[in-house]
Amino acid sequence: MSEPGPSKVTAAQAEIAALAGAIERAAAxxxxxxxxxxxxxxxxxxxxxD
Amino acid sequence: MRRVTDLTLTELAAxxxxxxxxxxxxxxxxxxxxxxxxxxxxxxxxxxxAGALARARALDADLASGTRRGPLHGVxxxxxxxxxxxxxxxxxxxxxxxxxxxxxxxxAVARLSAAGAVTLGKLNMTELAxxxxxxxxxxGNVDNPWKTGHVSGGSSSGSGAAVAAGLxxxxxxxxxxxxxxxxxxxxGIVGLKPTxxxxxxxxxxxxxxxxxxxxxxxxxxxxxxxxxELIAGHDPRDATSSHRPVPPVLAGLDAPVSGLRLxxxxxxxxxxxxxxxxxxxxxxxRALQARGARIVPLRxxxxxxxxxxxxxxxxxxxxxxxxxxxxxxxHELGTAVRxxxxxxxxxxxxxxxxxxxxRARLTREFVDEVFGEVDAILAxxxxxxxxxxxxxxxxxxxxxxxxxxxxxRLTRPFNGxxxxxxxxxxxxxxxxxxxGLQIVGRPFDEATIFRLGYAxxxxxxxxxxxx
Numbered sequence: 408m409s410e411p412g413p414s415k416v417t418a419a420q421a422e423i424a425a426l427a428g429a430i431e432r433a434a435a436x437x438x439x440x441x442x443x444x445x446x447x448x449x450x451x452x453x454x455x456x457d
Numbered sequence: 458m459r460r461v462t463d464l465t466l467t468e469l470a471a472x473x474x475x476x477x478x479x480x481x482x483x484x485x486x487x488x489x490x491x492x493x494x495x496x497x498x499x500x501x502x503x504x505x506x507a508g509a510l511a512r513a514r515a516l517d518a519d520l521a522s523g524t525r526r527g528p529l530h531g532v533x534x535x536x537x538x539x540x541x542x543x544x545x546x547x548x549x550x551x552x553x554x555x556x557x558x559x560x561x562x563x564x565a566v567a568r569l570s571a572a573g574a575v576t577l578g579k580l581n582m583t584e585l586a587x588x589x590x591x592x593x594x595x596x597g598n599v600d601n602p603w604k605t606g607h608v609s610g611g612s613s614s615g616s617g618a619a620v621a622a623g624l625x626x627x628x629x630x631x632x633x634x635x636x637x638x639x640x641x642x643x644x645g646i647v648g649l650k651p652t653x654x655x656x657x658x659x660x661x662x663x664x665x666x667x668x669x670x671x672x673x674x675x676x677x678x679x680x681x682x683x684x685x686e687l688i689a690g691h692d693p694r695d696a697t698s699s700h701r702p703v704p705p706v707l708a709g710l711d712a713p714v715s716g717l718r719l720x721x722x723x724x725x726x727x728x729x730x731x732x733x734x735x736x737x738x739x740x741x742x743r744a745l746q747a748r749g750a751r752i753v754p755l756r757x758x759x760x761x762x763x764x765x766x767x768x769x770x771x772x773x774x775x776x777x778x779x780x781x782x783x784x785x786x787x788h789e790l791g792t793a794v795r796x797x798x799x800x801x802x803x804x805x806x807x808x809x810x811x812x813x814x815x816r817a818r819l820t821r822e823f824v825d826e827v828f829g830e831v832d833a834i835l836a837x838x839x840x841x842x843x844x845x846x847x848x849x850x851x852x853x854x855x856x857x858x859x860x861x862x863x864x865x866r867l868t869r870p871f872n873g874x875x876x877x878x879x880x881x882x883x884x885x886x887x888x889x890x891x892x893g894l895q896i897v898g899r900p901f902d903e904a905t906i907f908r909l910g911y912a913x914x915x916x917x918x919x920x921x922x923x924x
Contacts, residue, residue, distance in 0.1 A: 419799055419800045419803055420803060423772075423800060423803045423808075426765060426768055426769050427769075427808045429761075430765055430769055430808055430812050430815060431808075433762045433765065434811040434812075434814060434815045437814050438818075441817060442813075442814060443810065443813025443817060445814075445817035445818075446667075446813070446817040446820055446875065447654060447699075448817075449817060449821045449824060450652060450699075450820070450875050450901065451699070451701065451900070452824075453824035453825075453828065453900040453901075454901035454902065
């Protein structure tokens with residue numbers, strides 16, 4: 408990987424830090440049963456009944 | 458007098474089946490328009506003139522001997538240059554002609570070909586499908602067919618421009634944050650982002666495994682429904698492909714919409730949009746109401762959480778998928794694309810997994826809350842008419858990236874939620890720039906949004922850009 412310049416690293420790190428902070432706050436009360444693959448299950452369950 | 462290229466996809470398919478038009482005539486008509494107009498539009502990266510005409514001649518011979526390959530027999534289509542098509546290079550909008558290779562042809566392309574389609578070639582796109590404006594430093598900026606020098610929408614910019622300008626009867630695009638719906642809206646055509654898992658992603662370049670959707674782009678809702686029926690359905694080559702059967706959507710397009718409950722969002726989706734855009738979407742709502750649908754003003758769950766989750770997932774996945782070019786040939790990438798990819802390298806595994814867990818919960822909450830109240834949602838697709846390209850691509854890279862985020866803010870939440878969304882023309886601005894409508898459905902309910910889209914289309918005049 409090429410070395411990004413100092414200003415790029417700062418901007419990237421700042422954006423990632425902001426995103427990580429937002430995700431951590433929003434995910435603070437996630438249930439232990441919550442896992443990423445639940446997403447597909449939610450879509451299947453939300454489909455119209457035939 | 459109507460030219461062959463003025464026909465819709467379904468009209469052309471019927472005309473070929475009735476032997477009023479040959480596949481060669483239709484293909485040659487598209488190639489002639491490409492030769493005449495694409496010097497300005499830059500919609501194509503590769504035009505396969507010889508291959509398209511050879512295929513059209515073979516299809517005409519088939520029909521003469523009584524064999525019709527399928528509903529698209531002889532219809533010329535083109536594909537965003539991230540679908541692997543056997544015999545043609547796939548640049549993905551990069552400087553590298555053969556950036557992407559796949560062991561198998563794209564499943565969606567193969568299904569359309571099996572239905573009789575002719576492949577005209579591969580369509581221009583924003584580099585690596587990153588960016589909503591339609592600019593490309595390697596293959597030329599895709600121009601807006603309605604207003605030269607204006608944004609064509611991205612990243613499936615060539616797909617939008619080619620279909621709108623009559624260079625192809627339909628196209629395929631991909632949508633990770635709005636990349637089908639934004640060019641559809643900017644170019645005044647119809648585009649579908651299907652439910653996540655509905656259309657196989659096999660054989661197409663990935664930008665984000667969790668957010669990518671492939672779908673059709675056409676001039677009418679009927680054309681879009683036909684292409685959707687042909688490409689949707691389970692594919693063992695794509696592990697995320699749903700096993701759910703695909704109901705017929707084309708046959709039910711003209712079913713009444715009376716009794717359907719349509720949400721008009723009270724928050725976020727009209728914030729900061731221009732008065733013309735707001736008025737146009739409200740007019741579409743009134744037109745559907747006049748046909749018996751019930752409009753329900755509704756406060757939707759705040760999209761900020763799902764957009765944050767999407768940003769983490771998209772950045773981490775795109776940086777991982779394209780790590781080789783980022784490591785070995787970063788100088789070949791455009792400045793904004795490189796900057797967006799480099800950010801993803803810094804996402805931690807912890808944040809990536811938390812984003813995935815959060816997405817699942819937010820999607821469940823959205824589906825339960827919203828689709829307990831309504832059958833579909835109406836919202837603008839773009840916050841303003843397509844702006845001048847020079848204005849949105851000027852300045853520092855950070856400012857360009859911020860503009861990208863603002864322009865695609867109305868489409869991105871639905872990639873995270875995985876819901877089906879139909880983008881449709883919604884009239885023109887005072888200076889003849891297209892405006893766009895989104896109709897969002899419950900998971901796997903493409904049939905209802907097609908039905909609503911068809912009803913809106915019947916109530917609004919069909920327009921095409923002048924050459």
